[in-house]
Amino acid sequence: MARVEFWSDVVNAKIIAVVNQKGGAGKTTLAMLLAGSLADAGHTVLVADADPQNTALHWAGMGQGYPAAVEDVSGEEGKLHKVLRRRRDDYDYIVIDSPPAAAAPVTQSALRIADLALVPVIPSPLDLWASVRIREAIVAARHKNPDLLARLVVNQMQPNTVLAREVMGMLPEFGIPLLAASLKSRTAYRQCAALGATIAALGARAGMAIMELEALRREVERLLNGEKD
DSSP, rough: OOOOOOOOOOOOOOOEEOSSSSSTTTTTHHHHHHHHHHHTTTOOOOEEEEETTTTHHHHTTTTTTOOOEEEEOOEEEEEEEHHHHTGGGGGGGEEEOSOTTTSSSHHHHHHHHSSSSEEEEEESSHHHHHEEEEEEEHHTTTTTOEEEEEEEOOBBBBBBOHHHHHHHHHGGGGSBBOOSSSOOOOHHHHHHHHHHHOGGGGGGGGGHHHHHHHHHHHHHHHHHHHOOO
C-alpha cells in the first residue's frame, strides 16, 4: 500500500514583546494598535496582557469589535514563555504587553520567547535614560534567546521641534536600532482606547493615523519574515 503523507497547516506564531522600564511610554497603546492592525490585515492574533494593571484587557472590553483575542497572563510571571510556547500553534502573531519593569520575572520570560522586542520611547531625554535598563534586559535575554531582534519605536512624536530633533540624534547611540516607522501624537490613538477599537475602525477621519500605523505594521512584518528593505 502506498504511503500517504499529510502536510500540516499548523501555524507557528511570531511573538512580539512590547517592553520598557518606564511607565507612560505607550506600551499598551503600541501593543493594542499593532495587534489590531495585524488582525485587520487578516492575521489571527493574541494579545497576552502580562501587565497586572490589565490595561489591554480593559481596552478590548470597551467595545465589541476588537478583532484580536486578549487574555490576562499577568499571573504567569516567570512561566510566561512556557505558557505561550503551547499557544504558538493557535495564532499567526502573539503580542505581549509587559509591565513597566525590566527586572520583573514576567518581562524576562517574555523576552525569553519573543522573536522581536519593541521598545516604545517618547522623544525626551528622561524617557530615553529610563529605557537603559530594558536595553540591558534585552542583552541578557539573548543568552537564552540569541535570535531575539529588538527595535526602538518613537511614540508620541512631535515633528519639527528642537527637542525631538535633539533626542532623535541621541537614539543611534542607544544600542538598539530604530524602527523607521514612528507614531505621532494623535487624538485618534486615544480614541481607539476609549472605544475599544482598532485604528481602522475610525475610518476616514483617522486617515493619517491609519497610514502611519500600517507603515509600522508592514515594517514589523518584514522584520519578522527576514525581509530586507
